[in-house]
Amino acid sequence: MAAQKMIQVIDLHKSFGTNYVLRGINLEVETGSTCVILGGSGSGKTVLMKHIIGLLKPDRGQALIEGEDIVPLGAEELAKIRMKFGMVFQAAALFDSMTVYENVSFPLREHRKLSEAEMRRIVGEKLSIVGLQDVEDKYPADLSGGMRKRVGLARAIVLDPNIVLYDEPTTGLDPITTEYVDEMILDAKKKLGVTSVVISHDVASAFKVADNVAFLSEGLIVDHGPPAQMRNSQQPMVKLFLQTWFGKN
């Protein structure tokens, strides 16, 4: 039996003025798997991710979440679809006027009617999943880059979403923190069973966390498949990109 598709992107096109960013993207992500979209800077990775969660409308094409096309949906229907998502932003996008506790509990306050004690319990649980303790009363400005990303993940998973999107989770981090963030992504998949989409240009991280890798170049997915298969890709752009990490042999 074919695996169920959580996300399907079909012939997606998007341009900003004369800048033709996505030129017919086709992508499928199976339920419970981790798909890493690799590509260079300016290749359209973030634009693709914003289409998957409905932050941008395409010029043409479809973005299906559990079989439902979200492109024609209005603000209210999109809000319902977004309840299935958690998103970790490149720079965490924590609300800087709020403490860590207020940030992580924000989706709970908005969408669940819970007592303060219950929210404290859930926030503590999610923070412990991402390896953080005793930071509830701190502000984002008091945290390191890696800690902010972990708080961002705790906020993203606080409503137990089906899908977590990671926007360049390891960019700008030192090797040890990068390792920790990779483990965090693997843990989120293992412990919560979420479907993950990671956009990155970090080859090492991509090959560590991915079940499938899709390579985006000049607005097209030029090759995709499991990491072992992608390692031997004959696509010139993919070969060139992977050589930066694996070397020419």
Next chain:
Amino acid sequence: MRVPQELEKPLRPKLPGPLTAFVESIGAGTIKLMTDVGGVTTLAWSVARWTIRPPYRLQNFFVQLDFVGVGSIFIVALTGLFSGMVFAHQSARAFQIFNAESLVGPTVALTITRELAPVFTALMVTMRAVSAMTTELGTMRVTEQVDALETMAVNPIQYLLVPRVLAGLIMVPVLVMVFDTTGMAGGYLIAVGVHGVSAGTFLSRTQQWMEAADIFEGLVKGAVFGLTVALIGCYKGFGASGGAKGVGQATTEAMVASALSIFILDYLVGITLH
């Protein structure tokens, strides 16, 4: 092979002449103005729609009432006091020439309530609160905090903009009343205390010439200005892009557009009410 003559010329973009550049700059400015007016109008419609839809975010609303209104009371009161004082001083000097010092009271009262209070209050709110609004929203936009709200199924217009715009609409008229009060007090102090106008004359003449409609005119102007400057601040902040420089530029544009709008609307509302 003979190379066509035009290909022999160096490939250099043709620079526009001064007249073309002038016309282009006017065209570009007009397009930007129209885009901004259209954008603010569309935003006003969105804010109106999201205002009446639940959930009603009372906590955010009261925070903004406090920030825009309560936080501006002192500077508005001080501006009103000194505006009233200087206007009474200049009026008294002018009226002394004609031995008409008894008109200082109504002149100060009418000028303050109809014009100075709404215009100066809106300018002070623009400088203190709208600049902060634009910067805060712009920073939230460029650091993806606005996108984060959307991904958490929270409408950013309802969560961020509705409380700010309503606070501008409600609190600027309240601050206009504060300005009216301190402005009149300042005028009274200078006219009576420094220029020797009798207190009874100052008050009775003011009562004789001033009507409730004059105060009402100032309040209407205050509401229009408050709504407009809050919308402009939100529009510019919400549309900011390009990091710290973009946020700075958005704030500058919001300040200039708000100040100009206040003066243009002052005239338009003034002639509409009369």
